[in-house]
Amino acid sequence: MRKIILSTIGVLFIIGCVLLSKNIIANKTKPKPIVKKTIKSVFIDTVQNTEIPIVVPANGSLVAKERIELYAEVQGVLKLGKKLFKTGEVYQKGETLIQIDAGEFKANVQASKSLLYNNIAAIMPDLRLDFPEVYQKWQDYLSNFNMEKPAPALPKMDSEKENYFIVGRGIVSSYYSLKNLEQRLSKYKITAPFTGILTEALATEGSLIRSNQKLGEFINPSIYEMQVSISKSFANILKTGEKVALTNLDKTENYEGVITRINGSIDPTTQTLSVFIEVKNADLKEGIYLEALINAKKVNNAIELNRNLLLEGNEIFSVVNGKLEKIAVSPVYFSDTKVVLQNIANGTVILSSPISGAYAGMLVKPFNKTEE
Secondary structure, three states, X not given: OHHHHHHHHHHHHHHHHHXXXXXXXXXXXXXXXXXXXXOEEEOEEEOXXXXXXXXXXXXXXXXXXXXXXXXXXXXXXXXOOOOOOOOOOEEOOOOEEEEEOOHHHHHHHHHHHHHHHHHHHHHHHHHHHHXXXXXHHHHHHHHOOOOOOOOOOOOOOOOHHHHHHHHHOOHHHHHHHHHHHHHHHHOOEEEOOOOEEEEEXXXXXXXXXXXXXXXXXXXXXXXXXXXXXXXXXXOOOOOOOOEEEEEEOOOOOEEEEEEEEEEEEEOOOOOEEEEEEEEOOOOOOOOOEEEEEEEEEEEEEEEEEEHHHOEOOOEEEEEEOOEEEEEEOEEXXXXXXXXXXXXXXXOOEEEOOOOOOOOXXXXXXXXXXXXX
16 A cells, blocks of 8 residues: 555656646747837037137125225324214315324424524525625525415526525525425325215324324225136236126126236246226125126137036937937136037037936937927
8 A cells, every 4th residue: 555655756856847848848949028129318518610609707805996095104193184084984085084183293394494594594684795696586485484384495506606605504404305305295184086975983082192103095086907817728818908797696786897917927835827807886885796708718619518428438329310429629728517528520410418328329310399
């Protein structure tokens, strides 16, 4: 009985192995499924070389072109004027900015002026006797001498004897001592050299002013200047007098500036060139940050593309017979988002928008809006 059971199990095992073998062989002979090729739709453009202007972006802050720092050259108490010496005060050209009390010093000037007048008056009798030919011009000098006005220039010496006589009486030395005091007296009052506004006030009326003390800053708010740094490659192209488009950081306001100065040396650290742009506008204020677009040069037979279309090795994708191919190009200029390219034949069909996973030989077709 036992032998019959073992024989039956053996026969069943052999039959199972045969069936399994036939199943495996049948599966190997089945044909592989055909993978459907996908053709990707792409945006394309046809190359038409033109003249591309190179616009160099730069930025900087505005600084008043006409500005002066106010310093005291004398000592005294700051007097109250027609206008308070405060930030934001507007002064017309020639109007007094600062008036320092000069009462004591003015008295010294008047004393020196009186001394000169007395010295000249003392020699008049001698001039009448010894130099009658020059007496009248000295008499006219005394007649025109005004104690409330600056001393007039001494009469011209006509002879050597007259010169010795006048110098010997100490008149020339007294005159120049007086002029030195008058020059010093003029420093007690500072007038506006141009119409402008006070942007900094470091003193108040009634305070004691010391020599060499900074009192404030005064600017002309109608004309500003902006310094920008440009690559050294444009050093021989930029010219003074060229107009520059300016805009604020929010791109809401546009202005027009002019290149007025170009630095003659290149910064050895950054290899850039300093360019100064002048701009006039009543709405501008000192310290405003602006962006400038400077027309540097023009490139012939070139096109402008987005930078993300340029591949490594200076290549781009072209479309030839429904397939992508790489072509070599020559980049001329890079901006933040664009690149200017040369050495692309007219009529070449290229990608106008990048596609993910692109490779040479990839099947593509022009994008059709109806596919959306």
